[in-house]
Amino acid sequence: xxxxxxxxxxxxxxxxxxxxxxxxxxxxxxxxxxxxxxxxxxxxxxxxxxxxxxxxxxxxxxxxxxxxxxxxxxxxxxxxxxxxxxxxxxxxxxxxxxxxxxxxxxxxxxxxxxxxxxxxxxxxxxxxxxxxxxxxxxxxxxxxxxxxxxxxxxxxxxxxxxxxxxxxxxxxxxxxxxxxxxxxxxxxxxxxxxxxxxxxxxxxxxxxxxxxxxxxxxxxxxxxxxxxxxxxxxxxxxxxxxxxxxxxxxxxxxxxxxxxxxxxxxxxxxxxxxxxxxxxxxxxxxxxxxxxxxxxxxxxxxxxxxxxxxxxxxxxxxxxxxxxxxxxxxxxxxxxxxxxxxxxxxxxxxxxxxxxxxxxxxxxxxxxxxxxxxxxxxxxxxxxxxxxxxxxxxxxxxxxxxxxxxxxxxxxxxxxxxxxxxxxxxxxxxxxxxxxxxxxxxxxxxxxxxxxxxxxxxxxxxxxxxxxxxxxxxxxxxxxxxxxxxxxxxxxxxxxxxxxxxxxxxxxxxxxxxxxxxxxxxxxxxxxxxxxxxxxxxxxxxxxxxxxxxxxxxxxxxxxxxxxxxxxxxxxxxxxxxxxxxxxxxxxxxxxxxxxxxxxx
Amino acid sequence: xxxxxxxxxxxxxxxxxxxxxxxxxxxxxxxxxxxxxxxxxxxxxxxxxxxxxxxxxxxxxxxxxxxxxxxxxxxxxxxxxxxxxxxxxxxxxxxxxxxxxxxxxxxxxxxxxxxxxxxxxxxxxxxxxxxxxxxxxxxxxxxxxxxxxxxxxxxxxxxxxxxxxxxxxxxxxxxxxxxxxxxxxxxxxxxxxxxxxxxxxxxxxxxxxxxxxxxxxxxxxxxxxxxxxxxxxxxxxxxxxxxxxxxxxxxxxxxxxxxxxxxxxxxxxxxxxxxxxxxxxxxxxxxxxxxxxxxxxxxxxxxxxxxxxxxxxxxxxxxxxxxxxxxxxxxxxxxxxxxxxxxxxxxxxxxxxxxxxxxxxxxxxxxxxxx
Numbered sequence: 001x002x003x004x005x006x007x008x009x010x011x012x013x014x015x016x017x018x019x020x021x022x023x024x025x026x027x028x029x030x031x032x033x034x035x036x037x038x039x040x041x042x043x044x045x046x047x048x049x050x051x052x053x054x055x056x057x058x059x060x061x062x063x064x065x066x067x068x069x070x071x072x073x074x075x076x077x078x079x080x081x082x083x084x085x086x087x088x089x090x091x092x093x094x095x096x097x098x099x100x101x102x103x104x105x106x107x108x109x110x111x112x113x114x115x116x117x118x119x120x121x122x123x124x125x126x127x128x129x130x131x132x133x134x135x136x137x138x139x140x141x142x143x144x145x146x147x148x149x150x151x152x153x154x155x156x157x158x159x160x161x162x163x164x165x166x167x168x169x170x171x172x173x174x175x176x177x178x179x180x181x182x183x184x185x186x187x188x189x190x191x192x193x194x195x196x197x198x199x200x201x202x203x204x205x206x207x208x209x210x211x212x213x214x215x216x217x218x219x220x221x222x223x224x225x226x227x228x229x230x231x232x233x234x235x236x237x238x239x240x241x242x243x244x245x246x247x248x249x250x251x252x253x254x255x256x257x258x259x260x261x262x263x264x265x266x267x268x269x270x271x272x273x274x275x276x277x278x279x280x281x282x283x284x285x286x287x288x289x290x291x292x293x294x295x296x297x298x299x300x301x302x303x304x305x306x307x308x309x310x311x312x313x314x315x316x317x318x319x320x321x322x323x324x325x326x327x328x329x330x331x332x333x334x335x336x337x338x339x340x341x342x343x344x345x346x347x348x349x350x351x352x353x354x355x356x357x358x359x360x361x362x363x364x365x366x367x368x369x370x371x372x373x374x375x376x377x378x379x380x381x382x383x384x385x386x387x388x389x390x391x392x393x394x395x396x397x398x399x400x401x402x403x404x405x406x407x408x409x410x411x412x413x414x415x416x417x418x419x420x421x422x423x424x425x426x427x428x429x430x431x432x433x434x435x436x437x438x439x440x441x442x443x444x445x446x447x448x449x450x451x452x453x454x455x456x457x458x459x460x461x462x463x464x465x466x467x468x469x470x471x472x473x474x475x476x477x478x479x480x481x482x483x484x485x486x487x488x489x490x491x492x493x494x495x496x497x498x499x500x501x502x503x504x505x506x507x508x509x510x511x512x513x514x515x516x517x518x519x520x521x522x523x524x525x526x527x528x529x530x531x532x533x534x535x536x537x538x539x540x541x542x543x544x545x546x547x548x549x550x551x552x553x554x555x556x557x558x559x560x561x562x563x564x565x566x567x568x569x570x571x572x573x574x575x576x577x578x579x580x581x582x583x584x585x586x587x588x589x590x591x592x593x594x595x596x597x598x599x600x601x
Numbered sequence: 602x603x604x605x606x607x608x609x610x611x612x613x614x615x616x617x618x619x620x621x622x623x624x625x626x627x628x629x630x631x632x633x634x635x636x637x638x639x640x641x642x643x644x645x646x647x648x649x650x651x652x653x654x655x656x657x658x659x660x661x662x663x664x665x666x667x668x669x670x671x672x673x674x675x676x677x678x679x680x681x682x683x684x685x686x687x688x689x690x691x692x693x694x695x696x697x698x699x700x701x702x703x704x705x706x707x708x709x710x711x712x713x714x715x716x717x718x719x720x721x722x723x724x725x726x727x728x729x730x731x732x733x734x735x736x737x738x739x740x741x742x743x744x745x746x747x748x749x750x751x752x753x754x755x756x757x758x759x760x761x762x763x764x765x766x767x768x769x770x771x772x773x774x775x776x777x778x779x780x781x782x783x784x785x786x787x788x789x790x791x792x793x794x795x796x797x798x799x800x801x802x803x804x805x806x807x808x809x810x811x812x813x814x815x816x817x818x819x820x821x822x823x824x825x826x827x828x829x830x831x832x833x834x835x836x837x838x839x840x841x842x843x844x845x846x847x848x849x850x851x852x853x854x855x856x857x858x859x860x861x862x863x864x865x866x867x868x869x870x871x872x873x874x875x876x877x878x879x880x881x882x883x884x885x886x887x888x889x890x891x892x893x894x895x896x897x898x899x900x901x902x903x904x905x906x907x908x909x910x911x912x913x914x915x916x917x918x919x920x921x922x923x924x925x926x927x928x929x930x931x932x933x934x935x936x937x938x939x940x941x942x943x944x945x946x947x948x949x950x951x952x953x954x955x956x957x958x959x960x961x962x963x964x965x966x967x968x969x970x971x972x
Contacts, residue, residue: 548813550961552793553794557867560853560867560874567969
């Protein structure tokens with residue numbers, strides 16, 4: 001189709017602000033799906049996503065829309081992931097578009113991630129169409145939020161569309177705005193082909209399927225293509241569009257979006273952000289913006305039952321097929337046995353993977369304290385990357401430790417500002433700016449990533465009764481006085497409980513941790529000292545007292561089987577314990593490190 | 602000692618389930634408000650006893666438990682005892698449980714006449730508020746009166762049951778219980794910890810079990826107090842003056858065969874354990890129709906029997922014969938626990954230390970793979 005009749009656009013929206021519902025309405029209104037075939041929220045294909053109300057994997061759907069001007073347009077709706085951890089994927093999806101719908105809940109207003117993504121879109125020169133959704137809700141305040149939206153993008157409040165994706169009110173106007181306000185693509189048809197990979201998935205039968213936006217030239221099925229960054233060559237087994245199911249059409253030309261079945265066996269051979277060109281007549285220059293996504297957060301995953309180690313490996317292999325950003329390598333812990341050290345894009349990513357492992361693969365896992373990647377310079381002048389507290393050199397060999405910093409942007413209701421700033425200060429935040437956005441404040445802090453990987457988000461929510469929202473982006477690494485905090489049980493250090501903390505909070509963390517461990521570890525046949533130590537120095541100590549007494553129940557003729565079964569049940573419970581030296585440690589003890597409440601309040 | 606006793610089962614338990622009300626800590630098979638069924642129940646019991654005539658030998662011990670056996674009334678108990686009498690071995694021990702408020706001179710006279718040698722009074726506490734928490738109907742005065750009547754009745758042995766670690770119980774409360782026991786001059790004391798058993802009212806309510814340390818302190822206070830009064834701590838929760846040990850209970854702890862009759866009663870004979878089903882009407886109807894009462898059966902394999910012998914036998918303060926019981930699953934744990942002061946070993950014997958007796962479950966878990 002000629003480019004003047006093509007629009008590529010995304011929907012930028014916060015979780016639950018109605019992106020999926022609006023997308024569904026668009027599919028219905030353009031006849032791409034009938035009412036009857038409509039499975040609620042068509043675009044979210046994984047159960048877990050639907051349950052959490054988030055979209056992990058972006059896809060592109062093509063619909064044909066006959067506008068009020070009587071012309072028929074090809075609209076490519078490019079979905080974007082809805083979470084902070086997937087910022088790079090979002091940026092690539094936006095790079096595939098000329099415009100975006102900025103959808104905001106008329107009762108809730110703009111949230112931090114929407115703001116972050118809107119800035120990304122503005123930087124990318126996208127035409128933004130502001131949309132207030134859920135105007136049918138009694139709590140909707142369209143006047144207030146229209147002003148905020150138009151301020152944000154420098155538009156007239158009159159241009160803010162007011163819709164209800166749920167009832168369908170205003171959806172037609174949204175499509176008209178896509179056609180009239182957003183510019184068409186301006187690719188060069190006869191230039192060497194260049195297509196941006198904005199998403200890729202692995203299909204067990206067809207290999208890697210790439211979702212692409214063709215910028216220049218044309219891609220045809222059954223030709224040999226090349227991914228410019230990874231250098232992979234592959235045959236385009238099939239080229240087509242999602243409408244909304246996979247529909248082969250044989251070719252995609254400048255301005256269009258669609259999919260390519262590559263037959264590649266690994267997502268590592270074709271990464272998001274890469275440029276696809278023709279192997280025979282390659283473009284000289286790749287599209288800008290490619291970078292390799294690096295994991296930011298690391299933790300150890302260990303099976304509760306050590307027999308499940310091979311199952312955990314299989315599950316990680318399978319998940320990796322469809323998630324190039326998940327990295328893992330074997331790790332051995334004295335306390336927890338064989339497991340894997342895994343790297344994630346962020347906290348949500350970690351949660352999702354852990355939950356999928358437990359739910360889809362039926363594994364029982366122990367997760368160790370998440371940590372970030374540190375750049376450690378030794379006294380010998382060698383710089384190493386440390387992803388696990390266990391790998392930290394001894395203090396006398398450390399010259400300096402650099403830790404990653406992020407810029408946190410939080411949108412906070414006025415009455416929550418004090419609480420949020422208090423939280424940021426406690427977590428070593430450095431204040432950057434505060435700007436009012438209508439009835440809220442945009443608070444910006446630079447913070448060590450390590451301080452937000454634990455429970456920062458939960459704390460932020462709980463201190464603002466759920467109203468604050470958060471976005472963060474990497475800024476740099478900074479040298480900090482960090483130390484390794486070790487936990488000793490009965491005098492033995494427990495590797496799985498070690499963590500890297502700021503020197504000034506080491507005492508409070510250590511104290512809080514030994515207190516919680518004392519509560520979590522059941523009394524044993526002997527006294528168990530629980531100690532926190534830095535280097536060789538003990539900074540906190542508690543004692544799990546020796547067990548003194550079992551229940552002295554009567555045991556007569558009628559009680560014998562019951563008593564025996566009680567012992568059997570106890571035995572079953574003991575099997576789920578981990579043995580650290582002679583000490584039996586329940587799994588919950590390893591979770592104790594994740595709960596910081598009380599240390600910091 | 603494997604298989605059934607060739608001479609016949611020497612120990613009989615008779616379950617008399619009737620109660621005036623259910624106590625808060627109780628999870629036994631009891632019947633409240635069914636006094637009208639007592640005659641029919643007695644018929645059924647006797648019928649069940651007759652059905653088992655082929656396995657029973659002369660009974661060395663008999664135990665009438667409940668429920669509240671004394672609620673059966675003097676006449677019915679006399680009839681039951683008359684049925685049992687001819688089955689007794691010379692010098693047999695015949696025990697009966699009674700709640701203090703149900704004890705009368707007539708009742709005791711009938712029991713003495715019928716051959717009861719041992720009366721076990723469910724006193725539970727000498728402190729009225731704690732009796733209230735336990736939902737007991739008797740007052741401390743009832744208990745004193747019951748002891749006096751028992752002493753006058755000619756029944757030779759008197760045992761009292763107490764409960765400790767009742768929520769709110771203080772060391773002073775327990776000291777008062779000890780004084781009460783000394784004054785009553787009981788021959789035997791059973792002193793259990795309050796258990797929050799699944800199915801009891803107390804486990805469903807808001808009360809929480811006493812803290813482990815407090816319960817341990819109370820237990821040691823009871824042990825030392827009773828030892829000071831001349832009782833021997835002969836089993837984890839039982840104390841006796843010389844020669845006053847409960848022979849019936851010792852049979853359980855010695856993993857001997859026993860026959861239990863009555864609704865909900867359990868028998869262990871050879872490698873079979875069977876449990877009569879609860880449900881008074883079903884029980885009576887089956888026996889009335891000349892059938893076996895409804896019951897479930899459990900086969901005890903060699904490993905289970907070996908583990909149960911350890912579980913039961915080490916409760917008793919005596920040299921436990923490891924050759925008779927069979928080896929523990931983890932023999933190396935014996936030396937380790939000896940070093941920890943939990944048990945002592947001799948040639949072919951094991952005996953728990955005082956500390957080990959408070960931790961018998963934990964000791965068992967180290968020695969055995971209960972599974």
